Amino acid sequence: MSLSSLPNLPVQPSRLQADLDALQVITDPDLPYTRPAFSDLDIQGRKWLKAQMENAGLEVHVDTAANLIGRRKGLSSKHPVIMMGSHIDTVRSGGRFDGIIGVLGALEVIRTLNDVGWTTQHDIEVVNFTCEEPNAFSISPLGSKLMSGAVTAEQVRRAELADGTTLSSLIDRLGGDHQNLEDVLRGTQDIHGYLELHIEQGPVLERKQIPLGVVTAIAAPLRATVTLSGVADHSGATMMNERYDALCAAAEVVLAVERLCGNPEITDTVGTIGHIEVSPNMVNIIPGLVELRVDIRSTKQEFLDKLQGEFEAEVTRIAHRRSIEHDLSWTSIEEPVPIPNKMQQLVMEACQDLGYPFEHLPSRAAHDASRISDISPVGMIFVPCKDGKSHTPEEWANIDDIARGTEVLGRSLLKLDAELV
Ligand SMILES: [Zn+2]
Structure with missing residues (x-):
C-alpha cells in the first residue's frame, strides 16, 4: 500500500473535549483531580470508558490484570496487533491530562477510522493499563509490567500490605482474575507496535512554542x-x-x-x-x-x-x-528505554505529513511505554503542558495541542499499519 493513499483522519477537538470534561468530574470532589487506581472512582471512570469504547464499536474485554482493552478488527487477525494506550488513574491531587489523553486520543483515532470507513490490516487495541501510578505495594506501572513480564504473576500474588490488603484482591475488584495473571503475558510476536500520546510533563515544548515532541528515550x-x-x-x-x-x-x-x-x-x-x-x-x-x-x-x-x-x-x-x-x-x-529509531522516524514523518513543527526530546518521567518496550517497538508523542506542570491540579494542556497530538497518533498508526511483519 502506498503511503500517499492513507486517509486523513478527521480528529474532532469537540469530541476530545467532551470526553475530557466527562472524565474530569469523576474525581474526589474535595481533592480534584483524584482518581486513584482500584478506588470506586477508578471503577466509575473505567465503566464510563468502557461505554465510550463500545460506542466507538470496539470489542471490549478486561484481561486478568484488569487492563481494559478495546479491539477493532483489521483485515486479518493473523497479524500481531497494533496497540495504543496509557492510563486513566491519577495520583492524589493529580491532573486531568497525564495518561488520560493517551487513552482518549486513542479512542478518538478509532472514531476517525470509523468516520472515514478505513479498515486497518492489523487488529488495533486501545488499552487503559491498570494502575500506572505508584501504589502502596511498590509495583507500578502494574498492568503494563504484568503484560510484559517485568513483574511475575507470583510476585503480584504475594504482594500484601500490613493491614492484610492484597494486590490480588484489588485486581479482582477491577474485574481482573489474580489466579490467572499469567494469561496477560504477551510476547514479541504479539504486538507489531505500541504508540502512546502523553503530555510532556516538562517545560521544553511550551518554552520553544513547538506543538509536538518526538520522544527519543524514556528516563x-x-x-x-x-x-x-x-x-x-x-x-x-x-x-x-x-x-x-x-x-x-x-x-x-x-x-x-x-x-x-x-x-x-x-x-x-x-x-x-x-x-x-x-x-x-x-x-x-x-x-x-x-x-x-x-x-x-x-x-x-x-x-x-x-x-x-x-x-x-x-x-x-x-x-x-x-x-x-x-x-x-x-x-x-531500572534501565532507561531508548525509543527505536524506526519508531522515532515514524512519528517524525507523521508530523511532517501533517505539516506540524516538532522537536526531538527525551521523556523524564516513566510511562506504560517503558514496560511495553520490553515486548514491542514503542513510539511516544508529546504535546506541551502549561508551565511544564504535572501531577498537580494545575496540570493543563490546550485542546488544540491535544487534537494535533491525536492527529499525529492516528497518522503514526496508519504508517505502522501500512508495513506488514
Ligand atoms: Zn502518565
Missing part, C-alpha cells in the same frame, strides 16, 4: 533508601565536638546528590532527595537517626551506573568522617 529511576545512625543526645549539654548528628550528615548527603547530578559532564540526568525522616525530631535533641530516599533519573545507562557508584562512595565518606553508621539499599534499579 529510568534509580532509587535508594539511606539510613544514617548517629547518637541522639541533649542539645544543650552536648558540646559541638562531641556530637554524632545524623541530620548534619544527611544535609551533606542531600547536597552531594545536587553536586553529583549537577556535574556538567552528566547530561539528561536529575537527582532528588524528596523524602526525609528525622528521629526523634525534637527541638532539644540532637537527631540520632535519619532516613533519606533518593531518586536519580537519567536517559543514559552509563550515567546511572556512574552515579550509583559515586553516590555510594560519597555516603560512605560522609559517614566515616562523622563517625556515624550508615546503611544504603537500592530499592529500584
Whole structure:
C-alpha cells in the first residue's frame, strides 16, 4: 500500500473535549483531580470508558490484570496487533491530562477510522493499563509490567500490605482474575507496535512554542533508601565536638546528590532527595537517626551506573568522617528505554505529513511505554503542558495541542499499519 493513499483522519477537538470534561468530574470532589487506581472512582471512570469504547464499536474485554482493552478488527487477525494506550488513574491531587489523553486520543483515532470507513490490516487495541501510578505495594506501572513480564504473576500474588490488603484482591475488584495473571503475558510476536500520546510533563515544548515532541528515550529511576545512625543526645549539654548528628550528615548527603547530578559532564540526568525522616525530631535533641530516599533519573545507562557508584562512595565518606553508621539499599534499579529509531522516524514523518513543527526530546518521567518496550517497538508523542506542570491540579494542556497530538497518533498508526511483519 502506498503511503500517499492513507486517509486523513478527521480528529474532532469537540469530541476530545467532551470526553475530557466527562472524565474530569469523576474525581474526589474535595481533592480534584483524584482518581486513584482500584478506588470506586477508578471503577466509575473505567465503566464510563468502557461505554465510550463500545460506542466507538470496539470489542471490549478486561484481561486478568484488569487492563481494559478495546479491539477493532483489521483485515486479518493473523497479524500481531497494533496497540495504543496509557492510563486513566491519577495520583492524589493529580491532573486531568497525564495518561488520560493517551487513552482518549486513542479512542478518538478509532472514531476517525470509523468516520472515514478505513479498515486497518492489523487488529488495533486501545488499552487503559491498570494502575500506572505508584501504589502502596511498590509495583507500578502494574498492568503494563504484568503484560510484559517485568513483574511475575507470583510476585503480584504475594504482594500484601500490613493491614492484610492484597494486590490480588484489588485486581479482582477491577474485574481482573489474580489466579490467572499469567494469561496477560504477551510476547514479541504479539504486538507489531505500541504508540502512546502523553503530555510532556516538562517545560521544553511550551518554552520553544513547538506543538509536538518526538520522544527519543524514556528516563529510568534509580532509587535508594539511606539510613544514617548517629547518637541522639541533649542539645544543650552536648558540646559541638562531641556530637554524632545524623541530620548534619544527611544535609551533606542531600547536597552531594545536587553536586553529583549537577556535574556538567552528566547530561539528561536529575537527582532528588524528596523524602526525609528525622528521629526523634525534637527541638532539644540532637537527631540520632535519619532516613533519606533518593531518586536519580537519567536517559543514559552509563550515567546511572556512574552515579550509583559515586553516590555510594560519597555516603560512605560522609559517614566515616562523622563517625556515624550508615546503611544504603537500592530499592529500584531500572534501565532507561531508548525509543527505536524506526519508531522515532515514524512519528517524525507523521508530523511532517501533517505539516506540524516538532522537536526531538527525551521523556523524564516513566510511562506504560517503558514496560511495553520490553515486548514491542514503542513510539511516544508529546504535546506541551502549561508551565511544564504535572501531577498537580494545575496540570493543563490546550485542546488544540491535544487534537494535533491525536492527529499525529492516528497518522503514526496508519504508517505502522501500512508495513506488514
Ligand atoms: Zn502518565
